[in-house]
Amino acid sequence: MATAAAIGSLEPGRYSRVAILLHWVIAALILVNLYLGLFHEDMSKPVRATMMFYHKAIGLTVLALTLLRLAWRLAHRPPPYDAALKGWEVGVARATHWTFYALLIALPLTGWLLVSTGGKPISWFGLFDIPALPVSHADGPHDAFDTLHGLFGYAMLLLVLLHVAGAIRHQLRGHRQVFGRMAPWRVR
Ligand code: HEM
Ligand code: HEM
Incomplete structure (x- = not known):
């Protein structure tokens, strides 16, 4: 069986x-x-x-970090859930998390596609340029990516609200270990 050290955890019950x-x-x-x-x-x-200018550079940074995060996530199993949680609670948490990953890719990607219809590269904080993706410069694709990017943006906002409400709900019910799994500091 994998030990906490072997899966890169700080300690049992916490993400790495x-x-x-x-x-x-x-x-x-x-x-x-x-x-x-x-x-x-x-x-x-x-x-x-x-x-x-900052929105685009930050968004592309999110895309790169998410690919790194997904690779890490697939290689490192998260800590098991507390037995006090009901089956449906674990199900909702898992569905929320995988929808997050999908949006963390789809949102910056549609932004990048949207800007690429203008054909110009994107400056990464003025340090270097990231090339435009090879897409049509016509109005149709531009409007479609624009609509999708807006929809994914609102979906992300909703999911963040649901996710934070879930974290607060567990905290109020005394399940301190749920926040403790992802807290930057140790929760006793
Ligand atoms: C991952 C993080 C990102 C988030 C959370 C995000 C979120 C949003 C949101 C909520 C809007 C407003 C949508 C609306 O009012 O309909 C927006 C607009 C926009 N985003 Fe992003 N975005 C991200 C990444 C990107 C990237 C990577 C690019 C391009 C490289 C980009 C380019 C744009 C542009 C050009 C608009 C303006 C669209 C318009 O005014 O019609 N976004 N974004
Ligand atoms: C704002 C953007 C946020 C995004 C995109 C996000 C995304 C995620 C994702 C994808 C996971 C699952 C990790 C995995 O299993 O790989 C997660 C877990 C977690 N997040 Fe967030 N999160 C955000 C904000 C927050 C905030 C503000 C809080 C605190 C109030 C929070 C608290 C937690 C906790 C406690 C977990 C672990 C829950 C569990 O294991 O079931 N997150 N988050």
């Missing part, structure tokens, strides 16, 4: 250090990008351009 680090870095980037995506239209033109 790498999984915890990637969870919180990606979560922070997603929250910033939801803000930038949802509110850029209310700003003046130069502010909007700056917001989108």
Whole structure:
């Protein structure tokens, strides 16, 4: 049987250090990008351009980190769930998590496709350029990617709310170990 050390865990009942680090870095980037995506239209033109400059670079960073995270996740089994949790609770948690992974790829990918219909490369924080994907420059694909990107963005927002509500619900019911699985610090 795999020991906690062998699967890269800090201790039994917790995700590995790498999984915890990637969870919180990606979560922070997603929250910033939801803000930038949802509110850029209310700003003046130069502010909007700056917001989108960072939105695109952050989004592509999320895509790269998610691929790394998925590879890590598939190679490292997460800690088993507390026996106090009901079967349906574990089912909802698992479904939420895999939907997250799907969105963490589909959301930045549709953003990248959307911008690629303009044909220009994307600057990564002014350090280097990421090429446009080979897609048609016609209006049809642009509008389709735009619609999908918006839909996935709202789906992500909903899922984050559901996920955080789930974490708070467990905390209120005294299941401290649920938050403890992903907390950056040790929860007793
Ligand atoms: C904002 C964007 C967020 C995203 C995209 C996200 C995504 C995820 C994913 C994919 C997992 C499953 C990990 C795995 O099994 O591989 C997870 C677990 C977890 N997340 Fe988040 N999360 C976010 C924010 C948060 C926040 C704000 C909290 C705290 C309130 C939180 C608390 C947790 C906890 C406690 C777990 C472990 C739960 C369990 O093992 O069932 N997450 N998260
Ligand atoms: C992974 C993180 C990302 C999140 C959470 C996210 C979220 C959003 C949201 C919520 C919107 C507003 C949608 C609407 O109001 O209909 C938006 C717009 C936009 N996003 Fe993203 N996005 C991400 C990644 C990307 C990437 C990687 C790119 C391009 C490289 C991108 C390009 C755009 C563009 C150009 C818009 C404006 C669309 C318009 O004004 O019609 N996004 N994003």
